[in-house]
Amino acid sequence: LSAGCSMADMASLDKVEQAWQELSAVLNPDESITPITYINSAANLKAFCGKHGGIVCTSSNAKKVLEWAFSQREKVLFFPDQHLGRNTGYAMGIPLEQMAVWDFDKPNGGLTKQQIEAAKIILWDGFCSVHQQFQPEHIDQYRANYPEGKVISHPEAPFEVCQKSDAVGSTEFIIQTVKESPVGSRWLIGTEINLVDRLAKQSKAEGKFVHYMAPVVCMCSTMYRIDPQHLLWVLENLVAGKVINQIKVNPQDAEQARLALEQMLVVSG
Ligand code: SF4
Known part of the structure; x- marks a missing residue:
C-alpha cells in the first residue's frame, strides 16, 4: 500500500482547496478557472475537479483537455505537475509570460494580484523527480x-x-x-x-x-514498490477470493471524481 507517486503527493486536497480560496480574493475561480488534475493524483483531487467543473488529463490527451478547459473558462489551474502543464500550454501557443507557478507553501501561491490576473495557466509547483x-x-x-x-x-x-x-x-x-x-x-x-x-x-x-538521457539514474522509489512478486501475491489472493489491500473511495468523492474522469473520456474521444 505504500506504492505511489511522489509527484502526486505534492498536491493535497487541503492545499488545493486553500489555493482555490486564496484565488477567490482576486477573482471568482468557479467562473474563471477550470481545474485540471493529471491522472497521477489522489482520488479526492479528481473529485475536487469534478465538483468545480474541471477535468482529469493524461500526458496523451493533455492538449485536448487544455483546449476544452479554455472553451469553458478563461484560465486553468493545472496540478500537480507543472512541466506537463507548461510544455503543453506552450506548444498550444500560450507564452511563458502568461503562466504563473503557484508555490503551495507560500501565501497566495507567492503571486501578486496582477500575476494571477495576467496568468492563463496557473501551474502547481509540483514535479516528477x-x-x-x-x-x-x-x-x-x-x-x-x-x-x-x-x-x-x-x-x-x-x-x-x-x-x-x-x-x-x-x-x-x-x-x-x-x-x-x-x-x-x-x-x-x-x-x-x-x-x-x-x-x-x-x-x-x-x-x-x-x-x-541522464548520466545518473534516479529511480522512482514509490513506483518501484510495485514489483512482480507483490503483483503475483495480489493476483493469487484474488484467485483464492481474497482482496488484498483494498482501496476504498468514499461514495461522494467517487461520484465527483467520476464526473472529471468521464469528462476526460468525452474530450479525448
Ligand atoms: S516516475 Fe515516479 S514520481 Fe514520476 S510520475 Fe512516475 S510514479 Fe510519479
Missing part, C-alpha cells in the same frame, strides 16, 4: 557525440529539455515513434529508466540504438 533530472546539457553532449541522433522527451521533463528535443510526447508516443523509425536510427530518450531499458533491448534487435 525522475523527469526533473534531465538537463539540456545532456542533449548537447549527446548531439556532440551523435550529430545524426534524435531526441525524444516526455512532457514531464523540464521546459528547456523539451524545447531542445526533436519530439515530445507521452509514453505511448515515445514507444510508437521509436518503433516506426528506420533501421539504424539512434534515440536519446528522456523518460523513466525501465521503459527506456525495455525499448533499448527491443530496438537493438531491430538494429536501432536507444540511450537514456
